[in-house]
Amino acid sequence: MPSPTPIRPATGRLGVLTPGLGAVATTFMAGVESIRRGHSRPIGSLTQMATIRLGKRTEKRSPLIKEFVPLASLDDIVFGAWDPIPDDALTAARTAGVLDERDLARVADFLSAIRPMPAVFDNRYVTRLNGPNVKKGNTKRILAEQLRQDIRDFKAANKLDRVVVVWCASTETYIVPGEVHQTLKAFEAAMESNDDAVAPSMLYAWAALMEDAPFCNGAPNLAVDIPALQELALARGVPISGKDFKTGQTWLKTVIAPGIKARMLGLAGWYSTNILGNRDGEVLDDPASFKTKEASKLSVLHTILQPELYPELYKDFSHVVRINYYPPRGDNKEGWDNIDIVGWMNYPMQIKVNFLCRDSILAAPLVLDLALFSDLAQRAGMKGIQEWLSFYYKSPMTAAGLQPEHDLFIQQTKLKNTLRHLMGEEQITHLGLEYYP
Numbered sequence: 001m002p003s004p005t006p007i008r009p010a011t012g013r014l015g016v017l018t019p020g021l022g023a024v025a026t027t028f029m030a031g032v033e034s035i036r037r038g039h040s041r042p043i044g045s046l047t048q049m050a051t052i053r054l055g056k057r058t059e060k061r062s063p064l065i066k067e068f069v070p071l072a073s074l075d076d077i078v079f080g081a082w083d084p085i086p087d088d089a090l091t092a093a094r095t096a097g098v099l100d101e102r103d104l105a106r107v108a109d110f111l112s113a114i115r116p117m118p119a120v121f122d123n124r125y126v127t128r129l130n131g132p133n134v135k136k137g138n139t140k141r142i143l144a145e146q147l148r149q150d151i152r153d154f155k156a157a158n159k160l161d162r163v164v165v166v167w168c169a170s171t172e173t174y175i176v177p178g179e180v181h182q183t184l185k186a187f188e189a190a191m192e193s194n195d196d197a198v199a200p201s202m203l204y205a206w207a208a209l210m211e212d213a214p215f216c217n218g219a220p221n222l223a224v225d226i227p228a229l230q231e232l233a234l235a236r237g238v239p240i241s242g243k244d245f246k247t248g249q250t251w252l253k254t255v256i257a258p259g260i261k262a263r264m265l266g267l268a269g270w271y272s273t274n275i276l277g278n279r280d281g282e283v284l285d286d287p288a289s290f291k292t293k294e295a296s297k298l299s300v301l302h303t304i305l306q307p308e309l310y311p312e313l314y315k316d317f318s319h320v321v322r323i324n325y326y327p328p329r330g331d332n333k334e335g336w337d338n339i340d341i342v343g344w345m346n347y348p349m350q351i352k353v354n355f356l357c358r359d360s361i362l363a364a365p366l367v368l369d370l371a372l373f374s375d376l377a378q379r380a381g382m383k384g385i386q387e388w389l390s391f392y393y394k395s396p397m398t399a400a401g402l403q404p405e406h407d408l409f410i411q412q413t414k415l416k417n418t419l420r421h422l423m424g425e426e427q428i429t430h431l432g433l434e435y436y437p
């Protein structure tokens with residue numbers, strides 16, 4: 001039996017800070033409070049609902065994950081946020097239009113007390129937005145220092161033991177990693193000189209790491225996914241993860257594509273289109289923000305299907321992703337997928353998927369799990385990129401030179417095996433050795 005990793009207990013309170021107090025963040029906060037008050041169940045959350053099999057099947061040991069690993073309890077979570085729009089969480093939730101009034105009424109007092117701190121915001125990185133609740137400072141370094149102060153003040157005011165930061169703000173315009181992102185030294189110099197390559201999300205990530213708070217990136221912009229900040233995470237012993245919550249269409253893609261490949265069926269093309277009417281849809285209507293999202297959504301199929309190993313089946317498939325801003329649909333995105341597959345003797349077949357999903361309803365439990373697992377990772381001394389959290393992301397961060405793993409079921413196995421490893425349990429290989437001589 002492997003020995004368990006020493007893990008600091010989850011005593012005291014855990015702060016969860018979100019840059020962004022929009023649809024995802026308010027749905028997450030309202031949901032956690034609704035669960036705490038006994039009005040809802042944590043559907044969609046592994047940390048709250050999933051079990052984990054331990055040992056041999058015959059042992060019949062399958063505890064809840066939250067009873068197996070020492071996670072912070074929902075009762076110990078305190079929320080805070082930054083947003084350029086000054087609305088409190090209740091007003092922001094109403095604007096987002098995800099939850100109905102009956103559900104909001106049950107937590108209205110709680111939500112209205114959550115007011116966003118002034119954001120580090122620059123409209124050049126999110127062109128469709130503007131808001132007055134914004135920090136002022138002559139350099140990006142000064143702005144980032146103000147974020148650090150916010151984290152310290154939030155911690156002190158709420159008597160918190162630990163803080164986790166989860167990026168739930170808008171998708172920023174596309175930035176190609178360059179020189180200033182390569183080392184911490186170059187990055188910090190670029191903060192001083194107000195280099196355009198330093199986006200607000202990177203300042204939040206830098207501030208979080210400097211305050212020893214794990215940083216999770218729910219959007220596809222780079223934020224913590226640059227070598228400079230990975231260097232900082234390792235130096236300070238802080239876990240980081242990203243990018244881009246894996247919710248609607250891409251989640252299904254990473255379920256269906258492994259199934260096609262498992263049966264050695266070919267793929268001629270995959271066309272995905274969406275209509276989306278929330279503020280996220282509006283931001284993504286800007287080609288520069290969409291480019292960031294598109295890159296994230298396009299990457300999954302190649303790594304799952306491995307055309308380099310199976311050129312006959314997957315060499316030249318066509319993959320198209322579209323998002324169209326259509327206000328009447330609100331947060332209830334509708335996605336269509338047309339998948340052209342190829343079978344025995346080259347006969348073509350088609351799969352059509354019409355997914356009427358609710359974006360923030362799918363994303364909220366991921367925010368909760370990421371916050372709790374990142375806090376666990378930190379207490380267990382895990383630092384830098386947390387690949388075992390790839391399960392939650394469309395474009396999982398990996399160490400330099402490694403291919404990310406996109407297959408949802410491999411990601412799930414990796415997540416659960418990491419938990420088993422932490423607690424000194426055997427990894428599960430699904431190989432029933434007792435049947436073999």
Ligand SMILES: NC(=O)c1ccc[n+]([C@@H]2O[C@H](COP(=O)([O-])OP(=O)(O)OC[C@H]3O[C@@H](n4cnc5c(N)ncnc54)[C@H](O)[C@@H]3O)[C@@H](O)[C@H]2O)c1
Binds near residue numbers: 019084167219220279
């Ligand atoms: N909902 C999903 O299923 C899903 C899936 C994957 C990724 N995401 C990403 O999550 C993010 C949040 O989505 P949403 O639907 O809540 O969007 P939203 O537009 O409702 O909320 C985003 C909020 O971020 C704020 N913001 C923008 N720049 C900021 C900054 N620099 N600092 C602080 N706040 C800032 C905006 O004012 C807005 O209130 C988006 O980037 C989206 O692409 C969402």
